Amino acid sequence: MTVSAENPQLSIDDFTTNGEVAQGEVTVSGTSNREDGTTVFIEVLGQNENVIASDEAEVNGSTGEWSTTIDMSDVETGTYTLRADDDEASASLEFELVESVSTPTEEPTPTEEPSTDEPTPTEEPTTDESTPTEEPTTDESTPTETSTSTPGFGVIVALIALIAAALVAVRRD
Known part of the structure; x- marks a missing residue:
C-alpha cells in the first residue's frame, strides 16, 4: 500500500x-x-x-x-x-x-517596439563616421524618445504581484 x-x-x-x-x-x-x-x-x-x-x-x-x-x-x-x-x-x-x-491602451506599445529596432542599425554606421552620425541621430531621436515607454503591465502591477506573493508565502508559514 x-x-x-x-x-x-x-x-x-x-x-x-x-x-x-x-x-x-x-x-x-x-x-x-x-x-x-x-x-x-x-x-x-x-x-x-x-x-x-x-x-x-x-x-x-x-x-x-x-x-x-x-x-x-x-x-x-x-x-x-x-x-x-x-x-x-x-x-x-x-x-x-x-x-x-x-x-489600459497597450496597442501603441507593440507598434513602437519595432521602431526601437530601427535605431540599432543606424547606430552601427554612426560609430564608423562622425559626420553621418549627426544626420541619423537627428532623424531617429523622435522615435527613440517615444519608444521609452515601458511595455507590459507596469510598475504598479508588478508591486501588487510581489505583495500578493509575499502574503501567500507568509500565510503558508
Missing part, C-alpha cells in the same frame, strides 16, 4: 485590472489541490477585517478549480482584501474597488 500526502494549497486568480475592480458583479476564481466538493469560503474584508460580502464555492476535483460571483454593486469604493479559505489553506488578494475601471 502506497500512501502519499501533500500540503493543502489554495490560490486566488488575479481578477483585477492594475489592482482595481469596478463596482458590480465580480467573478472570483482560483485553484486548490483539495478533493472534489471541498467548500471554499470567500470573503471581502474592509477595514478592521469586517466582512463586507461573502460567498462559497466548491472545488472541482478534476480541474482543481473553484469559482463564484460576488455582487459588490452596493459596496462603497475603497481598498479591500479578498480572502479565500477552505479550513486547511487560505489565500488573500488586496484590491481597490472603484466606480469604473479604465482599460
Whole structure:
C-alpha cells in the first residue's frame, strides 16, 4: 500500500485590472489541490477585517478549480482584501474597488517596439563616421524618445504581484 500526502494549497486568480475592480458583479476564481466538493469560503474584508460580502464555492476535483460571483454593486469604493479559505489553506488578494475601471491602451506599445529596432542599425554606421552620425541621430531621436515607454503591465502591477506573493508565502508559514 502506497500512501502519499501533500500540503493543502489554495490560490486566488488575479481578477483585477492594475489592482482595481469596478463596482458590480465580480467573478472570483482560483485553484486548490483539495478533493472534489471541498467548500471554499470567500470573503471581502474592509477595514478592521469586517466582512463586507461573502460567498462559497466548491472545488472541482478534476480541474482543481473553484469559482463564484460576488455582487459588490452596493459596496462603497475603497481598498479591500479578498480572502479565500477552505479550513486547511487560505489565500488573500488586496484590491481597490472603484466606480469604473479604465482599460489600459497597450496597442501603441507593440507598434513602437519595432521602431526601437530601427535605431540599432543606424547606430552601427554612426560609430564608423562622425559626420553621418549627426544626420541619423537627428532623424531617429523622435522615435527613440517615444519608444521609452515601458511595455507590459507596469510598475504598479508588478508591486501588487510581489505583495500578493509575499502574503501567500507568509500565510503558508
